[in-house]
Amino acid sequence: MTITSFFKQLVGVGAPSAFVPDEYWEQRHRSYHDSHEAVGHIGLSAEANATQYATKRELILDAVGRYVSTDETPTLLDAGCGIGLLTRHFVDAGFSVVGADFCEIAIERAKAEGGAVEFVVSPLSTLDLDRRFDVVVVVDVLLHVVNEEEWRRTLTALTRHLAPGGVFVILDWFEEDADGLGEHVCPRGADRYQRVLHELNFEVVEHTRFDLEHEGATKDLMVVRRCGS
Numbered sequence: 001m002t003i004t005s006f007f008k009q010l011v012g013v014g015a016p017s018a019f020v021p022d023e024y025w026e027q028r029h030r031s032y033h034d035s036h037e038a039v040g041h042i043g044l045s046a047e048a049n050a051t052q053y054a055t056k057r058e059l060i061l062d063a064v065g066r067y068v069s070t071d072e073t074p075t076l077l078d079a080g081c082g083i084g085l086l087t088r089h090f091v092d093a094g095f096s097v098v099g100a101d102f103c104e105i106a107i108e109r110a111k112a113e114g115g116a117v118e119f120v121v122s123p124l125s126t127l128d129l130d131r132r133f134d135v136v137v138v139v140d141v142l143l144h145v146v147n148e149e150e151w152r153r154t155l156t157a158l159t160r161h162l163a164p165g166g167v168f169v170i171l172d173w174f175e176e177d178a179d180g181l182g183e184h185v186c187p188r189g190a191d192r193y194q195r196v197l198h199e200l201n202f203e204v205v206e207h208t209r210f211d212l213e214h215e216g217a218t219k220d221l222m223v224v225r226r227c228g229s
């Protein structure tokens with residue numbers, strides 16, 4: 001099955017016809033409250049999703065480890081954390097973690113898992129925590145920010161939360177020509193990310209394309225730092 005047909009399946013979760021992202025996500029989190037389908041790949045089994053999450057987690061922690069030492073409990077913002085499937089692993093890896101998502105149901109679910117994580121309910125484009133983090137990660141969220149201006153505002157807000165010398169890690173699907181995937185999906189090419197990040201005075205220091213098992217598709221991991229850091 002191609003990634004296109006997988007994404008097309010996602011439309012079937014009941015997206016309203018006039019697409020409103022927070023309503024879509026509330027409905028999806030409500031429908032799949034206790035399962036990986038709220039945030040993972042609806043077309044795949046729980047086991048296959050778990051494998052994909054393990055791959056993503058390892059890639060992120062490997063990349064972060066090249067720039068940030070966990071000797072002194074660095075801080076990490078998990079932006080668009082969903083039900084916290086990655087969040088708790090960042091705690092286990094030695095980070096002091098804040099998770100943010102605009103869906104209250106998702107955050108309630110993430111909180112129920114326990115663990116020393118502070119959670120915040122907020123759209124990422126207006127996130128203002130009045131603090132900065134050694135690491136900001138945003139996993140499989142930006143392709144769902146379908147409005148162009150909001151996407152730019154989200155990148156602006158997230159980079160503002162980065163401490164000097166910190167790293168911004170984007171795990172997403174960088175694809176420019178991806179029509180017909182559903183109203184909740186709007187991937188963009190790596191060049192577009194690079195351009196906007198450059199305007200914000202950030203530079204891409206790593207970009208890795210990787211295959212996800214079971215999906216027959218690629219994803220992208222981008223590591224970004226403030227220019228000159």
Ligand SMILES: C[S@@+](CC[C@H](N)C(=O)[O-])C[C@H]1O[C@@H](n2cnc3c(N)ncnc32)[C@H](O)[C@@H]1O
Nearest residue numbers: 025039080081082101102103123124139140141
């Ligand atoms: C595909 S899920 C990924 C969740 C998590 N990062 C993970 O990998 O398990 C996307 C998440 O982003 C959240 N989200 C989507 N758009 C958002 C926005 N503009 N602001 C905050 N959260 C958003 C959704 O509620 C959902 O929990």
